[in-house]
Amino acid sequence: xxxxxxxxxxxxTQMGNDKSIKCEQxxxxxxxxxxxxxxxxxxxxxxxxxxxxxxxNETVPNRFSPKSPDKAHLNLHINSLELGDSxxxxxxxxxxxxxxxxxxxxxxxxxxxx
Amino acid sequence: GNSVTxxxxxxxLSEEAFLTINCTYxxxxxxxxxxxxxxxxxxxxxxxxxxxxxxxxxxxxFEATYRKETTSFHLEKGSVQVSDSxxxxxxxxxxxxxxxxxxxxxxxxxxxx
Numbered sequence: 456x457x458x459x460x461x462x463x464x465x466x467x468t469q470m471g472n473d474k475s476i477k478c479e480q481x482x483x484x485x486x487x488x489x490x491x492x493x494x495x496x497x498x499x500x501x502x503x504x505x506x507x508x509x510x511x512n513e514t515v516p517n518r519f520s521p522k523s524p525d526k527a528h529l530n531l532h533i534n535s536l537e538l539g540d541s542x543x544x545x546x547x548x549x550x551x552x553x554x555x556x557x558x559x560x561x562x563x564x565x566x567x568x569x
Numbered sequence: 570g571n572s573v574t575x576x577x578x579x580x581x582l583s584e585e586a587f588l589t590i591n592c593t594y595x596x597x598x599x600x601x602x603x604x605x606x607x608x609x610x611x612x613x614x615x616x617x618x619x620x621x622x623x624x625x626x627x628x629x630x631f632e633a634t635y636r637k638e639t640t641s642f643h644l645e646k647g648s649v650q651v652s653d654s655x656x657x658x659x660x661x662x663x664x665x666x667x668x669x670x671x672x673x674x675x676x677x678x679x680x681x682x
Binding site for chain 1: 605
């Protein structure tokens with residue numbers, strides 16, 4: 456069983472469209488994250504949810520909206536896609552036990568905006 | 570604040586060479602430290618970790634020691650293989666950073682036969 460799974464793996468779409476990326480974890484973790492990885496492999500935290508509540512909301516355009524229906528799911532919705540949104544998006548999860556445990560990552564969603 | 574600085578790449582080594590990737594950190598409190606590896610087209614996988622000073626994390630021949638006095642967590646391997654070609658990320662997490670992880674910029678390693 457995959458611990459953190461995200462779908463789709465590849466997403467090609469036109470500018471201006473709205474798209475969603477889904478993420479699910481079966482590890483029983485309390486905290487989930489979205490990261491953006493650019494072409495130089497730099498990882499940038501976008502959002503963090505703890506027990507369905509937003510904890511971290513870094514400076515990202517408000518076209519990006521996370522949705523957490525329960526603590527096992529954290530979906531990312533993107534409105535009005537732009538060329539600069541092209542990147543790999545990673546979902547991750549961790550257990551909040553004094554904040555010392557590692558994060559588990561999904562396989563990534565490669566988003567290409569044309 | 571909290572931050573991680575790691576050696577810039579890319580690094581190219583011949584098979585069986587010795588590998589060191591430097592990582593230093595700045596943190597308040599006592600963070601946990603991690604090395605993650607990302608193979609081409611895949612997500613990040615935990616390679617090893619250390620949760621307190623002087624701990625040594627090890628896995629698949631890789632090692633890193635948590636050095637509080639030098640705020641470092643350098644990754645080493647005695648003899649690299651072609652299959653070790655990947656991007657390596659140093660990261661920290663501490664109880665007083667909330668839930669957030671801080672990642673270095675990644676170091677790309679290519680091992681040639």
